[in-house]
Amino acid sequence: MTLSIAIAILCIQATADPVPTYATAVAPIVAQACTECHRGGGIAPFSLESAADLTNRAAMVARVVGDGTMPPWFATADAVAAHRFRNDRSLSDADKSTLLAWLQSESRPIGDLSKAPPPRGAAPEWRVGKPDVVLELPHGVEIKPDGTMPYVNLRVPTGFTQDKWIRAWEVLPTARAQVHHVLVFAVPEGAKGPMAEAHGFFAAYVPGGGFRQYDATRAKKLPKGSDLLFQLHYTPNGKATIDRTRIGLVFADAPPEHEVHTAGIFDSQLDIAPNDASHREGIAMTAPADLRILSWMPHMHTRGKSFRAYREVDGVRETLLDIAHYDFNWQLSYDYATPIEVKRATTIGIEAVFDNSAANPVNPDPSKRVRWGQQTTDEMLIGYIEYELPNGGPTIGSGGMRARIRDRASQFAALDENANGAIERGEGGEVVRRAFDAADADHDDKITRAEFDAFMAQRNRAN
Ligand code: HEC
Structure with a gap:
């Protein structure tokens, strides 16, 4: 008896795989993997918050889900199996099949919408929640319509009179389409800028990123009196515009168990x-x-x-x-x-x-x-x-x-x-700072390539 029921169930599943319904099978997947970005005011170009949103773009959605370009996630599963990622937003094979089966079905059944996860609604301005402090560039930066632009370095005093523990941060450019990256360095009171890429940033915006939220046991330290040095790299894209990037900081109430570096x-x-x-x-x-x-x-x-x-x-x-x-x-x-x-x-x-x-x-x-x-x-x-x-x-x-x-x-x-083409004061971090005057042979506040070569040759002889 039990066996025949089991066989009957197996047969039903094999012969007539029921089409999943939107409300209970599809919407939860989309809510988990897509609408973080695909919603009003989100970073994606259109919303996927409703069944109609999906059916209107059914072929395109099926293509990107099928070939794995969406949701954006690039770690291969092997490494994920050994060390799982807590922000892994990739779709499981089962979820992919469900989504594709619904999109490719003729009826695309909706089901009981009251059982679907509620829409997230418009994206908030700050993904990390309301910041305790927002600091912005001292002025807007004019972005040329074409060509390349050198890095723009702008220093913003925090004015913090005490060390601050930062539980979350977000860097928010206003001209997102032209921003290649923004790195924000914490420059301790009285110091020049650190060597940009090498020493690790305090906060950053890169395409697809731009915010961090640590758990309750962790935070980053911003020493009192620090300045934030914004290193902004713009890539002109045909349209002149102005950028005024901001950073939002959320403070921890107390020093954390672990400092994040x-x-x-x-x-x-x-x-x-x-x-x-x-x-x-x-x-x-x-x-x-x-x-x-x-x-x-x-x-x-x-x-x-x-x-x-x-x-x-x-x-x-x-x-x-x-x-x-x-x-x-x-x-x-x-x-x-x-x-x-x-x-x-x-x-x-x-x-x-x-x-x-x-x-x-x-x-x-x-x-x-x-x-x-x-x-x-x-x-x-x-x-x-x-x-x-x-x-x-x-x-x-x-x-x-x-x-x-x-x-x-x-x-x-x-x-x-x-x-x-020249190393200026503030570039190259501590190593350059200590050697700057010795290397800048003609004292014009620039180390040219020739001066650099001469200095290095002399130093190697000395060693
Ligand atoms: C982290 C943010 C993010 C998530 C999560 C995300 N998308 Fe996207 N999606 C984008 C952005 C940004 C674009 C536009 C730029 C691009 O095509 O890379 C885009 C583009 C698309 C496009 C258009 C592709 C094209 O060729 O024009 C489709 C379709 C799409 N997403 C579907 C999905 C689906 C379905 C999911 C969930 C399974 C999803 N996305 C998850 C950010 C996201």
């Missing part, structure tokens, strides 16, 4: 030959203390093809993050559900493949030899990590890097942050 593991020596379809680069560092890695955020430009982060234990590499298809437009942060414990002296590394061939549809110029540089037409390879120090000890600075020194040109390029 950010560091960039970077390979400034990269050198990519013209027309090379799979150029490999990699760099590793040694953990200066026991670390607990909370997240990774890979950064490359448009020739970036794939990215992998790993740790090496007893000579064996274990993948921590695997991005098989890197997409410059979606520089996401991958946040571990359980932070990764890394013992002091462990090797942590990143490796990446760049596609500098004509087959890469977003390659600006396959005939160019590509080095480290600030413009989208140059390249970078950085793995930013957020981490904490469970047992104290030094934070990751550039001293922890096992950099490969290849040539002067890329060393110089890494220090010339605004890529204008």
